[in-house]
Amino acid sequence: MRTIQAAALTDAVAKLCIQANTRLPEDIVAALDAARHGEPWPLAQETLGLLWENMELAEEKNLPVCQDTGMACVFVELGQDVHIEGNFEDAIHQGVRQGYGEGFLRKSIVGDPLRRVNTEDNTPAAITLRLMPGDGCRITVAPKGFGSENMSRLGMLKPADGVEGVKQFVVETVKLAGSNPCPPIVLGIGIGGSFDKVAYLAKHALLRPIDQPNADPFYAALERELLEEINALGIGPQGFGGKTTCLGLSIETAPTHVAGLPVAVNVSCHVTRRATAEL
């Protein structure tokens, strides 16, 4: 049995909140770089150049890449042989409070969805805990902006809709979103499971680097086909028109019921943020 102090969790989460909001992950940076060099449409080229400049400026001036520093989505993979000394959830919320305060990040959370009073410290975090074998503790903070989150969709398709139905649903989601989610976008796609599980799959898919295809060749091919179809829509960076509508997408699947084919699309933007630490 290994013991981890709650304070260590707090420190790690605080640092990850700041890191995620000021430095984009390597795979997203590489995809933006490839896009700005591969974009044929002049206005789109120029727009991608400005997004690149923004990223550099954020680093240089120590500013968040985007002002919507998001809801703090915290994923913890916790070894079952770990004992947390102190309150696990409180420790994570405290980390978010600290990170968003010290990092001059925006406080974007209201304590109640209808009465809407800002909690003023960006808590609570949205915590997802997964128990794993062993005694490790892996924390990922993925701040999520709501310009793109609001464009996400979930559909309970029929088994007869099959792969074509899924493709249609995903492409339709991107068309409906248009310029709203700050394209070029990144998509996390869940297929299968249940109503709640499929949304989790879509969100979790956004944690996978976009240069890493699905391990199953069938779904890796589907990822490639979908990306090609989306980038043929012409929406382009910021919706001004162009080739680069989507930087990359990841599919995650789960077994499902004989009667169903759930699909969920979690839309994210060119500022898809995640930072990970191992304790």
Add this chain to the structure above:
Amino acid sequence: MQYRLTTPVTREDLAPLKAGDTVLLSGTVYTARDAAHKRMMELLDAGKPLPFPVEGSAVYYVGPTPERPGQVIGSAGPTTSGRMDPYSPRLLDLGQRIMIGKGKRNQAVKDAVVRSGAVYLAALGGAGALMAASVKKLEVICWEDLGCEAVRKLEVEDFPLTVILDVHGGDLYESGPAAYLASLHAG
């Protein structure tokens, strides 16, 4: 085509602008988003004045990150404008001339743009650090309790924007992708 404009602007200043043109905007820009718009409507309903002179004004839909000591403003990219659709036509009819944000607007806003001789300009979504670089002064003028949603008076210099909706009924979110797709077939 690129235009340089300084606020407050007139109908005549905006008449030549077409969807797809770029604008470098200088002068005073007021910030307001969801909660501030709602309160402005309540003021109007009560027959009270708005927190800033609306005639010729520019309103930027933004909730910046807090500024660090020594900084004018934190990150300050646009929020999704569609959420302001229920409020915008009323403000445009009162003389607001420029809306700054990102993303689609509804038909009522498009009609109001044409009717009132206004424009809808896009700031770069997700480019908060870049947009912040053009902001030279910041003052919270109203509703400090709203935090990042409080109304701020910004002084901007060469704020880089793109015309989305123009007074002629143009919409870059339709014409831009269509022009790109047409270029593929033409090639």
